[in-house]
Amino acid sequence: MDEAGAEVQKRHLSTDLEAKMQMLMPEPQIFVERTLALIKPDVVDKEEEIEDIILRSGFLIVQKRKLQFSPEQCSNFYAEQYGKMFFPNLTAYMSSGPLVAMVLARRNAVSYWKELLGPSNSIKARRTHPHSLRAIYGTDELRNALHGSLNIFSAEREIRFMFPEVILEPIPAGQRARDYLNLYVNPTLLAGLTALCKEKPADPMVRTVYQHRVVGFVIRFLCVRIRGLCRKTPPLLQSCAPLATC
Template identity: 70%
Template structure:
């Protein structure tokens, strides 16, 4: 008779690979003074604020950012409004961030939002279809472009969670960490935290080997 515990159906079924998606959020010029309140709602709604900056765009920069709206009648008013003062730009992260953020902010016309989505950010803070409090990316492509526009140094990659995160840890993190902890137990250093940190730096599998000779230039007298 086997004494090994049997796996339940839930344990044996593979977990779906779920990724943290990113989207861009803007708090528009006339609502910057309400940024703290809006950010509190964002966090309580399950989003993480990955990056944030306060920036004052020029009309030319606004034209580039809203290039997909070029040629529409409201385009000059939009760029003039968005360049009228500082804005708050945020890269938000969560599962299905783009759709959840658009649901939270509501329809682009604040007057319509007050009727159809009274609890949305645009219904609460917006005043019309132009001064509608916040901006949100409408699809993955626009989110990627807009995040790169506001945060040029950012690297946009899906962040693995769930089974995908477990697979990543099993392949790339756990083997190195296990080796370090095993050696730590053998050495028993007086300062285990510093010793382990130094060991991990020395045995980092992603650190390239420098095969070329390092030449130090001596300044001429």
């Protein structure tokens, strides 16, 4: 085959690879919902354990800080509870030691975090939702281990309270988000995987293992970069076997 024919064949191969990748890559899905989580003073020593559960439940920890409330700050944060009988005990409890504040993000973040928490009364939670976080880590109705925003409006207010330096700009959605992914993300992933398919170590077994591992690395890297935009990881790890032999 002459040089011109080889070049034509190479272009056809590249076009075929692009077509395969377009079929494998799902339509980008966007999520924008965030909620506030607090690890309360009496369970701060369980911080790493609780964070591990949060991450394994599909949340991204967008912001995190450890702080200690003054009674006045507690009163401002729980202003909606002002006047209730338990309010003095609540402010005393929440200002009794350091706590951890986190902004959590995922699809339906508010409702899913509330579901993980379980009932606000830890005694009741142990009866009705024994696997919930408050059942596991909480003590009673007051010392219930963790806080979650009631709704998206409360979440926005509470996030601004805990992280005043954070600008809650709207994340691109709809066509703007699709344009962003198509312009910056998909071409990078496509170019990387196409380049991988052109690498051909002499040993077929080495080639297959090498390409699968590097494909996984590329996907994980991109997912970390775009996790704030993508609802779920593109399922390319399950679909890239045909590409490994190209």
